[in-house]
Amino acid sequence: MSLLIDFGLTLLLTIRDVIPIVALIFFFQLVVFRASIPRLPHVLVGLVFVILGLSMFLIGLERALFPVGEAMARQLSDPDFITHLSGKEDLLEWTDYGWIYLFAATIGFATTIAEPSLVAVAIKAQEVSAGTIDRQGLRIVVAVGVAFGIGLGTFRIVSGTPLYLYILVGYIIVIIQTIYAPRQVIALAYDSGGVTTSTVTVPIVAALGIGLAKSVPGRDPAIDGFGLIAFASLFPIISVLAYAQYTDYRSRKKIPRPQQS
Amino acid sequence: MPRAPAVPARNIKSVVAGFNNTFFRATATGRILLIVVVRLRDAVVDLLPIVLVIGFFQAVVIREPLPQVGDVLIGSLFVVVGLSLFVQGLETALFPIGENLAEALARKGSLAWLMIFSFALGFATTVAEPSLIAVAAESAEIAAGSGLIDTSEESQKGYAMGLRLFVAVSVGLAIVIGVFRILKGYPIHYLIIGGYCLVMVMTMFAPKQIIGIAYDAGGVTTSTVTVPLVTALGVGLATVIRGRNPLVDGFGLIAMASLLPMVFVMLYGLLVFS
Numbered sequence: 001m002s003l004l005i006d007f008g009l010t011l012l013l014t015i016r017d018v019i020p021i022v023a024l025i026f027f028f029q030l031v032v033f034r035a036s037i038p039r040l041p042h043v044l045v046g047l048v049f050v051i052l053g054l055s056m057f058l059i060g061l062e063r064a065l066f067p068v069g070e071a072m073a074r075q076l077s078d079p080d081f082i083t084h085l086s087g088k089e090d091l092l093e094w095t096d097y098g099w100i101y102l103f104a105a106t107i108g109f110a111t112t113i114a115e116p117s118l119v120a121v122a123i124k125a126q127e128v129s130a131g132t133i134d135r136q137g138l139r140i141v142v143a144v145g146v147a148f149g150i151g152l153g154t155f156r157i158v159s160g161t162p163l164y165l166y167i168l169v170g171y172i173i174v175i176i177q178t179i180y181a182p183r184q185v186i187a188l189a190y191d192s193g194g195v196t197t198s199t200v201t202v203p204i205v206a207a208l209g210i211g212l213a214k215s216v217p218g219r220d221p222a223i224d225g226f227g228l229i230a231f232a233s234l235f236p237i238i239s240v241l242a243y244a245q246y247t248d249y250r251s252r253k254k255i256p257r258p259q260q261s
Numbered sequence: 262m263p264r265a266p267a268v269p270a271r272n273i274k275s276v277v278a279g280f281n282n283t284f285f286r287a288t289a290t291g292r293i294l295l296i297v298v299v300r301l302r303d304a305v306v307d308l309l310p311i312v313l314v315i316g317f318f319q320a321v322v323i324r325e326p327l328p329q330v331g332d333v334l335i336g337s338l339f340v341v342v343g344l345s346l347f348v349q350g351l352e353t354a355l356f357p358i359g360e361n362l363a364e365a366l367a368r369k370g371s372l373a374w375l376m377i378f379s380f381a382l383g384f385a386t387t388v389a390e391p392s393l394i395a396v397a398a399e400s401a402e403i404a405a406g407s408g409l410i411d412t413s414e415e416s417q418k419g420y421a422m423g424l425r426l427f428v429a430v431s432v433g434l435a436i437v438i439g440v441f442r443i444l445k446g447y448p449i450h451y452l453i454i455g456g457y458c459l460v461m462v463m464t465m466f467a468p469k470q471i472i473g474i475a476y477d478a479g480g481v482t483t484s485t486v487t488v489p490l491v492t493a494l495g496v497g498l499a500t501v502i503r504g505r506n507p508l509v510d511g512f513g514l515i516a517m518a519s520l521l522p523m524v525f526v527m528l529y530g531l532l533v534f535s
Contacts, residue, residue, distance in 0.1 A: 003335070013391070018486055020385040025358060028378055033365045039357070046354025053346025054485060056339045064336020068315055068327065075323055099322050103314075110310035114340075116347050117488035119307075121515070123351070124492050128507040163473060164464050171457045178450045184508050187449045190516030191492070194483050202392060202481065226473030233479060233519060 003063070010062075011055040018051055057116065058199065066203050069107065073208040076103050077215045094158045104208060105151035108232060111204060112143035117195040125188055133188070138240070142192045145239030146232045150205060153231035157212045157219060163227045170234045177241040182248045189240035193233040201232060300345035308340055351489050359493025360500075367501040372444075379440045382494070383433035383518060386487040393428060393481050397421040400474045407470050409534045424529055431525035432482050432518050436491065439517040443498050446505055449513040456520040463527040471530030478526045479519040488515060 029037050037043060075081060082096055112118060122135035156166055178186055197205075209228040213219040319327050327333060366375045387393060401417040401424070404410045410420050442452060464472055483491075491514045499511035 017389065017391070017484070020389065021382070021486060021490065024378075024381055024385055025362065028362065028374075029365070032374055032378075033369060035365060037358075038361060043354045043358060046350045046352075046357075049346045049350030050354055050486065051350075053343045053348075053350055056343030057347060058343070060336040060339030060341075060343055062336075063339065064333040065311060065315075065340065067329075068319075068333060069311075071328070072315065072318055072323065076318070099318075103318055103322075106314045106317075107311075110314045113310050114307045114344070116344060116351075116485050117483065119348060120351055120355070120489035121492055121512075124356075124489075124496055125508075125512075128496055128511060163476070167464070167476065168461055171461060175454050175457065178454065183448075184506075187509065187512035187516070190449060190453055191512045191514070194479070194515040194519035195488055197481065198483065198488070199485050224473075226477050229481070230473075230476030230479070 003059075006062070007055065007059050010059050011051070014051050014055045014058070018047070022047070054116075061200065061203075065200075069204040070207040070211075072103070073107075073204065074211045076100055077208070077212040079215050082215075094155065097154070097158045100154050100158070100212065101151050104154040104205075105147040107204060107208070108150035108201070109143045109147035111201040112146040112196050112232075112236075113139060114200050115196060115198050116200075117198045118142060118192070121188075121191055121195050129184075133185075138188075138192070141239050141243045142196060142236040145192075145236035146196050146201070148239070149231035149233075149235030150208075150228060152235070153228040154208065154212060156227070156231075157209060157224050158216055160216075160218060160224070163224075163230070167230060167234065170231075170238065174234070174237050174241070177238065177245065181241045181245050185240065185244040189237050189244065192240050193237040196236050197229045197232050202229060205229060205232060296349070297345075300349055301341060303348070304341040304344040307344060308337060312337070347485075355486070355489040356493045359490045360497040363494050363497025364501055367498060375440060375444075376437050379436040380433040382487075382491070383436035384429045386484060386490075387432040387482050388425060388429035390482065390484050392484075393425055393478070394421075396474060396478060396481055397424045397428075400424060400471070403470050403474070404534075409468065409470060420533065423533070424526065427525050427529045428478055428482060428522045431521045435517040435521035436514060438521075439495065439514040440498065442513065442517075443495060443505060443510050444502065446510060449510075449516070453513075453516055453520060456517075456524065460520070460523050460527075463524060463531075466531065467527035468530045468534045471527060471534075475523045475526035475530070479523045482522050483515055483518055487518075491515060491518070 026037075029035060076099055082100075118139055119135075122138045125133045125138055126135040152166065156163065181189070205228050209224075209226065213224040216224075315327075319325065362378075366378060369375075398417075398421050401410070401421040404420060405412045405417050410416050438452070442449065467475065492512070495514040496507045496511035499505040499507040499509075505511070
């Protein structure tokens with residue numbers, strides 16, 4: 001019964017989110033362009049799919065994955081639990097948080113694979129590149145970037161090193177890569193950074209960051225708890241560019257060079 | 262260009278391999294069934310990593326039975342069905358809508374309407390975004406806690422609302438700039454690298470309490486409904502406009518929409534706190 005009420009509420013919230021977008025589009029189609037919407041019944045059914053699907057997706061996440069994911073993030077970052085695992089009395093060092101880094105990286109990878117916005121961008125990329133970019137491959141490369149980013153981000157919280165240093169170095173890497181990477185993937189790589197942090201990833205990752213900042217002595221959750229999401233959007237850019245550079249390098253090596261006389 | 266709902270071609274082979282093809286290929290019901298099976302299977306595969314990670318850590322590291330197994334199972338079923346429906350709706354509604362609009366805007370040939378639409382799309386999808394509302398409220402609490410603004414509820418609400426409007430305007434501007442770039446065919450990296458440099462410079466001057474939130478704000482502005490629409494719009498424009506390549510020029514709107522909010526949130530911090 002509570003499931004039904006939850007579902008109804010989420011459905012209403014999703015509809016409220018979608019209404020401004022639908023209103024804007026209908027206004028432009030009917031008033032500005034004075035054109036009817038092609039295949040209207042088809043599009044309407046599709047919109048119902050989107051709203052229904054998104055609501056079910058969110059309800060399922062809230063019922064099943066978020067409570068478990070957040071509870072695990074709390075449990076793993078609990079100081080008692082960490083001292084128990086490391087067998088030390090006190091004075092934990094950054095090496096004692098190994099399970100946290102692993103959890104952060106693997107959960108970052110896993111939630112990115114399930115991120116619906118990334119599915120959308122990957123489908124478009126495969127379509128537009130006439131199949132040269134494989135949609136599953138792109139998602140895996142992006143997820144690896146997120147995994148590395150969140151792993152590193154938890155290390156930053158534990159070690160207490162300043163956030164902006166990591167971001168600055170990350171940006172500099174992106175700028176250098178942009179100079180050498182094949183031109184076709186640059187925009188796509190930048191976009192991959194923006195879509196990784198959406199419905200699935202943000203709640204679990206935020207819980208992990210704030211939980212960790214609370215449990216590590218000397219950290220302020222208000223200042224150190226944030227920033228993990230920034231890591232999750234920066235490192236996929238690096239991984240996508242790096243993968244493109246790698247395939248570009250390999251394909252260039254395969255083509256035999258013309259003999260010099 | 263409106264298309265019939267396409268059965269994802271690469272997946273059919275593997276699913277159909279074991280069946281007798283005639284039923285699935287020849288009849289309408291068969292085709293629909295096939296789409297349903299493929300979508301559900303894809304969704305299960307997408308969800309599998311999360312299940313494995315949670316299972317592994319629960320069993321090996323935490324070593325406790327999973328609480329409320331029943332709830333988790335029902336929830337996972339919802340996630341799978343929901344994701345399948347969403348992806349189907351993506352291809353029958355959101356992508357075609359975005360493409361149609363791009364084509365109609367390009368055909369109308371009015372720069373003003375294109376810019377108005379771009380700004381409205383960015384602003385409208387961001388201002389009511391639930392994760393932005395949450396981040397803005399949290400930021401107000403932090404600011405009040407550090408004594409940067411008044412601790413009264415009113416001043417916190419005003420601060421949060423101002424932040425939301427600032428971010429929504431920045432996303433609207435980002436889409437406008439991004440669409441203008443597609444029209445002119447400027448390389449995206451000048452804009453992005455310039456933007457990053459701006460972020461770095463502002464990081465040095467912005468109050469410490471706003472920096473983490475500013476960096477995160479870039480991530481929370483792009484919602485699940487906005488991304489497919491904006492992507493289809495960009496790619497659609499780059500397809501219709503002569504001389505533009507959909508892969509090189511069509512992407513990049515999302516990147517702009519995640520970059521500009523960072524700049525604007527830090528600017529907000531500078532304006533409000535000083």
